[in-house]
Amino acid sequence: MSRTIEIAGHVLDHVGDRAEAEIVVSGGESALTRFANSFIHQNVADEGYEVALRVAVDGRVNAATTTSLESLDNFVDDTIGVASLQRVDEGWPGLTPPRDVVDPKHFDAATAAADPAERAGKVADFVAAGPGMRAAGYCETVGHDVAFVNTAGHRAFGRYTRASIDGIQQRNGAAGSGHATSQRIGDIDGGAVGSLAAQRANQGLDAFDLKPGEYEVVLAPECVATIAMFLSYYGFNGKHHAEGQSFADVGAKQFDASINLYDDATDSRALGVGFDAEGTPRQRLDLVSGGVVKGLAHDRRTAAKARVAPTGHGDPGSEVWGPLPTHVFLDGGDASVEEMIASVDRGLYVATFNYCRVLDPKALSVTGLTRNGTFMIENGKITGAVTNMRFTQSFVDALDQGRVHAIGDDARFADSEFGPGMMYVPSLHLEGWNFTGGAGG
Amino acid sequence: MFDLARAAVEGALAAGAQYADARVVISKNQSIAVLNQEPQSIDQAEHAGVGVRALTGSAWGFYATSDLTTAAARRAGEQSAAISHASASVPGPDMPLADVAVTEGFYETPSDEDPFSIPISEKVDLLVAVTRTMQEVNGIALASGNLSFWDTNKWFVSSQGHRIHQHLVESGGGYDATALGENETQRRSYPQSFGQYETGGYETVRKWDYLGNAGRVAEEAAALLSAPELEEGEKSLILEGSQLALQIHESVGHAIELDRILGWEAAFAGTSHLDLENLHTHKYGSPLMNITADATLPGALGTFGYDDEGTAAQRVDIVKEGTWVGVLSGRDSASIAGLAPGGMVRADGYNRLPMVRMTNVGILPGDSSLEEIIADTKDGVYMATNRSWSIDDKRLNFQFGCEIGWEVKDGKLGRMVKNPTYTGITPRFWGQLDKLAGGDEWIHWGTPNCGKGQPMQVAHTGHSAAPGRFASVRLGVRA
Numbered sequence: 001m002s003r004t005i006e007i008a009g010h011v012l013d014h015v016g017d018r019a020e021a022e023i024v025v026s027g028g029e030s031a032l033t034r035f036a037n038s039f040i041h042q043n044v045a046d047e048g049y050e051v052a053l054r055v056a057v058d059g060r061v062n063a064a065t066t067t068s069l070e071s072l073d074n075f076v077d078d079t080i081g082v083a084s085l086q087r088v089d090e091g092w093p094g095l096t097p098p099r100d101v102v103d104p105k106h107f108d109a110a111t112a113a114a115d116p117a118e119r120a121g122k123v124a125d126f127v128a129a130g131p132g133m134r135a136a137g138y139c140e141t142v143g144h145d146v147a148f149v150n151t152a153g154h155r156a157f158g159r160y161t162r163a164s165i166d167g168i169q170q171r172n173g174a175a176g177s178g179h180a181t182s183q184r185i186g187d188i189d190g191g192a193v194g195s196l197a198a199q200r201a202n203q204g205l206d207a208f209d210l211k212p213g214e215y216e217v218v219l220a221p222e223c224v225a226t227i228a229m230f231l232s233y234y235g236f237n238g239k240h241h242a243e244g245q246s247f248a249d250v251g252a253k254q255f256d257a258s259i260n261l262y263d264d265a266t267d268s269r270a271l272g273v274g275f276d277a278e279g280t281p282r283q284r285l286d287l288v289s290g291g292v293v294k295g296l297a298h299d300r301r302t303a304a305k306a307r308v309a310p311t312g313h314g315d316p317g318s319e320v321w322g323p324l325p326t327h328v329f330l331d332g333g334d335a336s337v338e339e340m341i342a343s344v345d346r347g348l349y350v351a352t353f354n355y356c357r358v359l360d361p362k363a364l365s366v367t368g369l370t371r372n373g374t375f376m377i378e379n380g381k382i383t384g385a386v387t388n389m390r391f392t393q394s395f396v397d398a399l400d401q402g403r404v405h406a407i408g409d410d411a412r413f414a415d416s417e418f419g420p421g422m423m424y425v426p427s428l429h430l431e432g433w434n435f436t437g438g439a440g441g
Numbered sequence: 442m443f444d445l446a447r448a449a450v451e452g453a454l455a456a457g458a459q460y461a462d463a464r465v466v467i468s469k470n471q472s473i474a475v476l477n478q479e480p481q482s483i484d485q486a487e488h489a490g491v492g493v494r495a496l497t498g499s500a501w502g503f504y505a506t507s508d509l510t511t512a513a514a515r516r517a518g519e520q521s522a523a524i525s526h527a528s529a530s531v532p533g534p535d536m537p538l539a540d541v542a543v544t545e546g547f548y549e550t551p552s553d554e555d556p557f558s559i560p561i562s563e564k565v566d567l568l569v570a571v572t573r574t575m576q577e578v579n580g581i582a583l584a585s586g587n588l589s590f591w592d593t594n595k596w597f598v599s600s601q602g603h604r605i606h607q608h609l610v611e612s613g614g615g616y617d618a619t620a621l622g623e624n625e626t627q628r629r630s631y632p633q634s635f636g637q638y639e640t641g642g643y644e645t646v647r648k649w650d651y652l653g654n655a656g657r658v659a660e661e662a663a664a665l666l667s668a669p670e671l672e673e674g675e676k677s678l679i680l681e682g683s684q685l686a687l688q689i690h691e692s693v694g695h696a697i698e699l700d701r702i703l704g705w706e707a708a709f710a711g712t713s714h715l716d717l718e719n720l721h722t723h724k725y726g727s728p729l730m731n732i733t734a735d736a737t738l739p740g741a742l743g744t745f746g747y748d749d750e751g752t753a754a755q756r757v758d759i760v761k762e763g764t765w766v767g768v769l770s771g772r773d774s775a776s777i778a779g780l781a782p783g784g785m786v787r788a789d790g791y792n793r794l795p796m797v798r799m800t801n802v803g804i805l806p807g808d809s810s811l812e813e814i815i816a817d818t819k820d821g822v823y824m825a826t827n828r829s830w831s832i833d834d835k836r837l838n839f840q841f842g843c844e845i846g847w848e849v850k851d852g853k854l855g856r857m858v859k860n861p862t863y864t865g866i867t868p869r870f871w872g873q874l875d876k877l878a879g880g881d882e883w884i885h886w887g888t889p890n891c892g893k894g895q896p897m898q899v900a901h902t903g904h905s906a907a908p909g910r911f912a913s914v915r916l917g918v919r920a
Contacts, residue, residue: 031524032896036705039533040500043524044896046792048490048507064485067507075487085562087480116502116527124531136708138895168708175707243583244621319482320474354711357829359842359860362626365919367831367840367862388833390840390864392918419897436918437838437864 003027004147005157007049007069012149014076019055019083020095021151024277026050028112028144028159033119035167036136038127043116052277052316053079056094060086093300095152096279096310103158104266104274104282108184111161112143122165122190126178129194130169133201137167140420141185148279156281158273163188164420168372169197174207174385176200177352177372179222181413181420183271200351200373207385209438210376216347216405217433218340218377221414224330225423226353226368227395228261229416232325234361235396236263236287236295238302238313239322245361246296247396253292254396256404258333261288263297263325265312269413270327271421278314285311287325291401297323332426333407340406340429342380348389348433349375349382356417359392367392367436390437403431442467443606445514446598449493452518454600458495458502458525460538461518462599464749465491465509466791471557472589473614475568477576481585483561490791494750495521499536500528501773505792539776541752541784543602548746548754550610551739552642556590559643564588567651568616574655575618580663582621587636588614588646589889591901595749603751611742611901612645613638613887618659620666627665627859629658629844633683634827638887638901640744661845664857671846671858673917677821678863679814679910682878684843685804686886686904687827692867693725693732694802694902695893696836697759697767699774701797710893711834714867715765717778723765726871729807729909732760734769736784736800741903742887743802745787749795752784759802763872769797789898796894801885803905807877811908814876821849822916824861840864840918862918865911876910883907 004025015021027049034042053076054063062083066075119139127135141163148156163185168177177200178193219227240246247254265272265282275281278300286294298306299314302323313323341349351373359365367390374386397403408427416423446463453461467489474481491514492505502525504517568586575584591611598604615636619628630636631654639645680688700706701713715723725732736754738744745754750772759767770778771786774797788795815823829842846861847854883905891900 030896033528034895035531036707037533037703038531040528040531041533041536041705042501042503042794042796043528044501044503044505044794045520045524046490046492046505048505048792050507061480062483062485064487066487066489068487068489068509069507070509079485082483082485082561085560086483087562087565089480091479116524117530120527120530127531134704134707136704138708140895166708170707177708243619245583245619245626247624354834355831357831357842359829359862359919360625362621363624367829367842367918369831369833369838371834388838390831390833390838392840437840 002145002147002157004049004145007051008147008149011051011053011072011076014073015151019057019080021053021055022095022278023149024052026144026146030142032138032140033116033123034138035123038135040120040123055080055083056092057083059088059092060084061089061092062086091301093304095150096154097152098154099281101156101275101281102266106160106183106271108161111141111163111185114141114185118185122188125190126165126167126194129191130198133169133171133198135167135169139165146273148275150279154279156275156279160272162271162421165190165193166415166420167197169194169201171201172205174201174204175372176204179415203375204373204385207387210386210389212435212437214432214434216344217430218344218349219428219430220351221410221412221425221427222352223350224425224428225414225416226356228328228330228423228425229418230364230366230395232328234358234364236297236325237322238296238298238306241296242302242305247362247364248293248296250293255288255291255399256401257291258404258407259288259291259399260331262286263328265327267329269424272327276312276314277316280310280312280314282312297325299323326422328423330425332409332411334409335406336409337427340408340427341377341382344377345379347377348386349377363394364396365392365394387438389435391434392436393434398430398433405429405431442596443598443604445491445509445511446596448511449491449514449518450598450600452515453493453495453522456519456522458497458522460496460600461493462750463491463493464791465596466593468591468593470591473561473564473568474587475565475572476585477583478569478572480565488790491517492791493518493521494794495525496536497525498529499533500525501794503794536773537776538772539782541772541782544751544753545604546747547606549608550640552610554643556612556643557592571616571651571655574652575659578656578659578663580620580666581618581659583619586616597751599751605747605751607746609745610642611638611640612642614646618662620662622666627662629662630826631658633886635890638742638889639740639885640742641740665845665859668857668859671822671861671917675913675915677818677910677912678914678916679818679821679823679849680908681825682882682884682906682908683886684824684827685909686906687830689802689804689904689906690888690902691830691832692836692839694799697769698797699768699770699778703774703777709895714835714837721766724763725760725765725868726763727874728762729874729877730760730763730871731805732802733757733805734759734785734800734802738801738885741801741885742901743800743903748784749787752782755784757783769799771797787900789900793898798900799902801903801905806879806883806907808879809876810878810880811882814878814908814910815849815854816852817876818849818910819851822861823847823849823854837867860919863914863916864918865914870911873912874909875912878907
């Protein structure tokens with residue numbers, strides 16, 4: 001039996017009938033091998049368990065977390081004691097009743113057992129793929145168990161693994177990037193990722209400054225992951241929507257008909273466990289189908305307010321930041337990157353975005369920069385490298401009807417600015433992107 | 442707790458580490474959030490564990506466990522050394538460590554009121570009152586407030602003989618009012634965007650007069666909806682102190698991190714436009730620009746007694762009269778660069794590897810005042826409180842948005858403008874600094890959310906600043 005189940009059971013027993021309570025115990029080992037200047041310089045791992053307890057005493061709610069397993073009983077007593085002193089929470093949605101939770105089986109024993117030598121091997125492959133270059137990045141493995149119990153009698157357990165490699169190759173001021181994430185370390189090919197980064201770095205030599213303006217673009221999956229993340233965080237977030245801060249208008253055609261976006265933690269490619277921190281089973285949630293906004297992510301609190309069923313997005317922090325889709329898939333198309341580039345008369349191919357920040361959440365206007373590969377396309381061919389550019393662009397407008405020219409056949413996990421393993425997306429060919437500044441300002 | 446840390450160090454040395462240090466950390470955090478007079482979350486977190494760092498050859502190995510037993514601590518030490526050894530398959534030059542004084546010491550944050558002794562109900566009542574006041578203003582759809590407190594004990598031991606206990610207390614919070622328009626949101630925050638945080642107790646919250654400013658903040662948010670957009674152009678830009686603090690954080694603080702300059706953060710946080718060959722000659726800004734990294738400033742958020750590798754807190758000159766003269770460093774990076782270690786290596790909890798972080802990177806006060814600066818400005822814009830921030834991986838090309846702006850014409854504040862943004866290139870921008878306030882307008886602003894590193898670490902940093910004016914800045918960039 002997993003230690004997480006054992007700990008969760010102990011906490012539940014100690015709560016007894018003093019409060020409504022939900023308990024999430026997560027733990028295992030995370031390890032990350034980091035390299036720079038083509039050698040491993042930081043190599044870390046940590047193991048342990050975290051207990052999250054949320055209680056309601058006559059509608060008075062309190063939440064707490066601890067890593068101190070030696071004093072769990074005190075932790076429970078204190079959490080209940082503090083709750084009893086609070087105001088009644090009129091929006092307390094109650095506990096998830098017992099229900100079936102399907103295990104999506106996102107666990108790979110080899111990944112959970114990966115050792116520093118195996119991660120170093122992936123790093124060595126990445127570095128070797130860029131001879132004469134300076135490589136930097138990381139290889140990470142995670143193996144965690146998660147147990148959920150509540151006083152309503154609901155139980156759930158899951159385990160998941162994740163392996164990622166992410167890095168850049170640098171040469172004479174040019175840099176190119178590559179990324180891969182999977183449930184299985186066996187899927188991670190450090191050499192292939194390093195080769196893509198090296199290819200982009202080589203293509204990035206002798207970059208020139210391009211005049212700002214609107215350009216047709218082909219965006220690699222890392223850029224699209226950032227777009228999808230911002231759409232999810234600011235738009236398909238049930239709390240933001242209830243507060244009037246979201247662009248999303250459920251039932252309205254707000255995107256090009258080719259856009260199909262959904263959140264599905266049960267997809268065989270996804271990461272994580274099959275339930276959220278409130279015990280709600282995760283399931284497929286259509287966000288956009290045929291360009292029409294279909295749904296929003298909800299935890300129990302926002303779902304109760306909206307009079308809909310919770311969608312399994314009650315994750316830690318959702319009470320403040322709102323429920324967020326983090327198992328997002330954008331349906332791939334049938335165009336290769338080469339075909340998309342070939343169809344552009346004059347435009348840009350962008351490998352990654354960097355440091356994107358929202359100017360206004362409702363309009364979803366965002367400023368950010370290109371990074372690790374910005375290339376000029378002329379007459380259907382990449383003709384040279386461009387120095388990094390700043391853009392200021394509404395991410396909703398960018399995907400508006402008629403502005404999505406093609407969707408790539410290269411969907412994969414891509415690293416958004418919020419971390420790996422959350423966005424599974426392809427490249428996109430878009431009508432235009434508003435670049436507002438070049439390297440010189 | 443020193444015994445646990447020592448066991449971890451001994452485990453690492455026995456497993457072949459050349460050098461090892463360990464931190465036992467017990468920390469608690471309390472966060473309270475209220476939206477529209479209703480508590481959104483009352484969260485308390487306690488983290489306890491030991492993290493041990495082992496150096497072998499060119500790489501740090503680090504292992505952390507939440508199991509606070511002697512056996513687990515020793516095992517963590519052994520693991521850290523094993524991880525360090527595994528790095529040898531992709532080796533680099535040996536990582537040297539600069540010499541520092543081996544210290545046995547104790548440091549405690551001065552504070553008047555233990556923030557954890559103040560009842561949660563009193564904190565909730567404050568935020569409910571503040572949000573009620575904001576909601577009484579027509580047009581305010583969302584009124585939110587937050588308070589957060591941290592209490593951290595660290596016991597540090599190194600294989601060279603360090604033995605240091607620190608007790609750090611940090612407190613703060615803030616609130617904001619949001620008005621919703623047809624296709625826009627307008628927000629005003631107080632004391633600054635994301636709140637104001639300092640080292641110290643609950644007195645740091647009381648001094649900001651939360652209730653007394655709530656009505657004004659809400660009225661400004663509501664008024665922004667009908668204010669005109671800032672027109673695009675090139676004018677004098679006057680920045681309010683907290684925005685200048687963030688400008689320092691992003692375009693100076695990160696750029697002077699020695700690990701970035703050495704390429705250690707190239708893949709994620711980025712590098713720097715600075716080259717060590719130009720230390721002491723590079724013109725960072727105008728002669729009014731004097732920047733220090735000072736971990737000894739009473740009350741500032743980046744203040745401590747010792748960093749997380751046992752080096753005593755210190756003040757280091759970074760920019761003197763516009764010339765770049767210093768960096769943020771730790772024992773390894775400083776040694777490689779041939780510089781004195783700055784005592785600026787910190788970790789986000791027991792389970793993260795210490796790395797170069799900002800302490801209190803701030804600008805020394807000028808001799809003017811906001812009133813004098815406005816009176817001296819013929820045609821410009823005054824912007825206050827950050828709303829968006831973006832800067833490239835070399836910390837050169839930036840664009841900031843503020844919550845509110847006012848036109849300045851012929852020495853007087855004019856009409857309010859919304860969605861004010863400005864953009865620039867770091868050394869050019871700082872070279873245009875031509876007026877700087879001081880006196881009681883010089884404030885130790887705190888940034889509680891500085892992200893860096895992989896795995897991600899969040900640091901609390903301080904940035905002393907006062908209002909300042911920059912000539913000929915590009916304003917009003919939009920989608």
